[in-house]
Amino acid sequence: xxxxxxxxxxRARREDVGMIVKMxxxxxxxxxxxxxxxxxxxxxxxAFERLEEDPNIQLMVAEGRDGxxxxxxxxxxxxxxxxxxxxxxxxxxxxxxxxxxxxxxxxSLVQWAVAEARGRxxxxxxxxxxxxxxxxxxxxxxxxxxxxxVGMTLRF
Amino acid sequence: xxxxxxxxxxRARREDVGMIVKMxxxxxxxxxxxxxxxxxxxxxxxAFERLEEDPNIQLMVAEGRDGxxxxxxxxxxxxxxxxxxxxxxxxxxxxxxxxxxxxxxxxSLVQWAVAEARGRxxxxxxxxxxxxxxxxxxxxxxxxxxxxxVGMTLRF
Numbered sequence: 001x002x003x004x005x006x007x008x009x010x011r012a013r014r015e016d017v018g019m020i021v022k023m024x025x026x027x028x029x030x031x032x033x034x035x036x037x038x039x040x041x042x043x044x045x046x047a048f049e050r051l052e053e054d055p056n057i058q059l060m061v062a063e064g065r066d067g068x069x070x071x072x073x074x075x076x077x078x079x080x081x082x083x084x085x086x087x088x089x090x091x092x093x094x095x096x097x098x099x100x101x102x103x104x105x106x107x108s109l110v111q112w113a114v115a116e117a118r119g120r121x122x123x124x125x126x127x128x129x130x131x132x133x134x135x136x137x138x139x140x141x142x143x144x145x146x147x148x149x150v151g152m153t154l155r156f
Numbered sequence: 157x158x159x160x161x162x163x164x165x166x167r168a169r170r171e172d173v174g175m176i177v178k179m180x181x182x183x184x185x186x187x188x189x190x191x192x193x194x195x196x197x198x199x200x201x202x203a204f205e206r207l208e209e210d211p212n213i214q215l216m217v218a219e220g221r222d223g224x225x226x227x228x229x230x231x232x233x234x235x236x237x238x239x240x241x242x243x244x245x246x247x248x249x250x251x252x253x254x255x256x257x258x259x260x261x262x263x264s265l266v267q268w269a270v271a272e273a274r275g276r277x278x279x280x281x282x283x284x285x286x287x288x289x290x291x292x293x294x295x296x297x298x299x300x301x302x303x304x305x306v307g308m309t310l311r312f
Binding site: 017020021024030033034035041043044045046047048050051054056057059074076078079080081082083084085086087088090092093114118123124125126127128129130131137140141143144145146147148149150151152153154155156 | 173176177180186189190191197199200201202203204206207210212213215230232234235236237238239240241242243244246248249270274279280281282283284285286287293296297299300301302303304305306307308309310311312
């Protein structure tokens with residue numbers, strides 16, 4: 001079992017997009033939504049460019065000692081008036097490669113994001129997790145998150 | 157009862173900040189989090205400046221025929237890799253002044269945001285609403301939102 005310290009958390013680069021999309025797709029919900037093809041649909045790379053241009057968004061990856069990407073997380077820092085004008089941190093697309101789970105990699109990613117959000121003046125970090133993801137809810141509760149809200153979605 | 161058509165939805169301006177904060181505070185959850193003082197704490201205006209600088213965030217107000225601000229909503233367009241690189245729309249801080257509820261103002265604001273998100277390539281609009289806000293949940297369900305997710309928060 002690898003220790004947490006063997007993982008490097010860094011900004012995602014263009015060459016990581018394929019590995020990130022693979023992790024997003026390797027999941028009962030994600031498999032229906034993604035398109036894993038060779039080459040990868042251009043829409044993923046266009047989205048990566050939009051992410052890179054936004055100073056309030058950081059797409060991060062966890063890289064193992066061998067340089068392979070085994071986890072990802074997107075942190076958005078959202079300014080807003082509520083809570084006396086404190087920004088909010090929003091976590092999205094938190095994934096760990098199936099063969100690397102239960103090693104603390106997800107925890108490292110989330111702890112990085114919480115520290116980053118605090119450092120950028122947030123007083124709240126929030127996320128939506130599908131109601132069927134009970135393991136994820138247990139994981140976030142262990143890290144101090146409360147299931148205080150209902151996450152509502154409209155797809156079209 | 158005013159018809160929906162008498163409401164104008166427009167970008168918030170600096171002079172609207174006081175009225176928006178009043179609406180955020182006029183609520184069992186918000187009252188503990190906001191500071192209504194004369195003058196309003198500078199942190200609110202600094203947050204407004206950060207909002208204005210972010211091209212992916214729109215803080216909108218609903219203005220009655222008399223020019224008074226009676227509702228607000230913040231829409232964030234969030235690029236991301238998932239769902240084949242489609243951006244997501246996030247709704248935050250949706251409020252209608254207490255004396256103007258049940259007139260379709262909230263619906264006008266949310267419908268504006270959904271149309272804007274679609275127009276900017278989103279395939280999903282999401283939001284978190286506190287589990288105690290059962291009226292809000294009923295309102296969003298009526299507009300087609302599903303309570304598909306758990307909204308988890310970490311405050312510090």
